[in-house]
Amino acid sequence: MTETLCFRNIGELIQADATSQPDVRVRTNCALLVTGGRVDKILRESEVKPANRYTRVIDVKGRAVVPGFVDCHTHLVYGGERKDEMVDRVSGVSYLEILNKGGGIHDTVKATRQATEATLYDQAKRRMKRMMALGTTAFEIKSGYGLDLETETKMLKVGKRLRQALKVPVTLTYLGAHAIPRPMKRTQYVEFVLENLPKFRGLADGVDIFCEKNVFTVADLRLVFLQAKLLGFDLRAHVEELSHQGGSYEAARLGALSCDHLEYATPKDIQAMHAAGTVAVLMPGVTLFLGGTKQPLVHSMLDAGVTLALATDCNPGSCPTYNMQTVIYLAANMYRITPGQALAAATYGAAKALGHHREYGGLLPGQRADFNILKTGDHRDLVYYFGENFIDQTFVAGRRVKGGKDPAGF
Ligand SMILES: [Zn+2]
Known part of the structure; x- marks a missing residue:
């Protein structure tokens, strides 16, 4: 019975x-x-x-x-840590300056490429258990620290094994377009990502891209998303985090499930997201950790009827936290939203960002x-x-x- x-x-x-x-x-x-x-x-x-x-x-x-809690945006599979860089940053060096000097994500890429699948698995499993001890019961995990076929596949395989081992919902996202691996040129690397997208079918549920000044352009986002959509992937995007590029407008028009970060999103972007039913994934922990002051137009999003979601963005460079309770606290107090709005964003909204709001949240x-x-x-x-x-x-x-x-x- x-x-x-x-x-x-x-x-x-x-x-x-x-x-x-x-x-x-x-x-x-x-x-x-x-x-x-x-x-x-x-x-x-x-x-x-x-x-x-x-x-x-x-x-x-x-x-x-x-x-x-549903943590709908994480990079929790990674090698190495970036505490040295954190010390640089508190002395005034910006995130993009560190990245352009070959540090930042590039350090994590090096460490992740070097780590064995077993090491990545053990470390990520410990992280997920700590996240679960803080109330998270569903996860999204991105690749994006390999920037080559072998390591990106290794990261997603680790995610798949974690889903089986911990018996929690885990959505996997191929984030090949996270940074441009040296010494490749941007256009050359975008070609590489496009060519390899079919190989991630069956391993990743969605495709993501980091659209930002000196990283990937809105035109790159369009190319990658059109191809990903044809292959049946869900779409999500890192957009308008450090500057306004218009990636959220384009992503929404292409039917992205979520647009993430959005500090520089404009009312026009917000209208496009509302029209497409795209969820706004907000990650106040990143603003706190990077010492930023720019905040997304959260109340315009609420007024427009855009669904809000919250996530940790758990990663070694811009938000090393496991704690959705901290994120809920920061969202309510930084964005001036109510306890209920913050909690809805961390549960229903985040599940909707993953396309699973009928199943959990x-x-x-x-x-x-x-x-x-x-x-x-x-x-x-x-x-x-x-x-x-x-x-x-x-x-x-x-x-x-x-x-x-x-x-x-x-
Ligand atoms: Zn991210």
């Missing part, structure tokens, strides 16, 4: 979907039934049947239950039972008390992966 778990005495149950946008829905004094790893029903507390009608009853004791009946029980009964604590890990227990497909001191002894 399929087992049914009953989580009762929930102080706040948070759900998010298209109808709650751009906020979450807060239900109080309720119970959550999980059957076969999926959300079965949400009951009023008074509707809970005697304990022997369920396989297990877990008393949540008035705490909040929120959907598992909302804690709706029928969806995967991926959720966190917080240490508090008030989800607003996530954006109020900062620096604390609020995760008490985490469940992935109804299976507990963290915590577990409930009185049922489960």
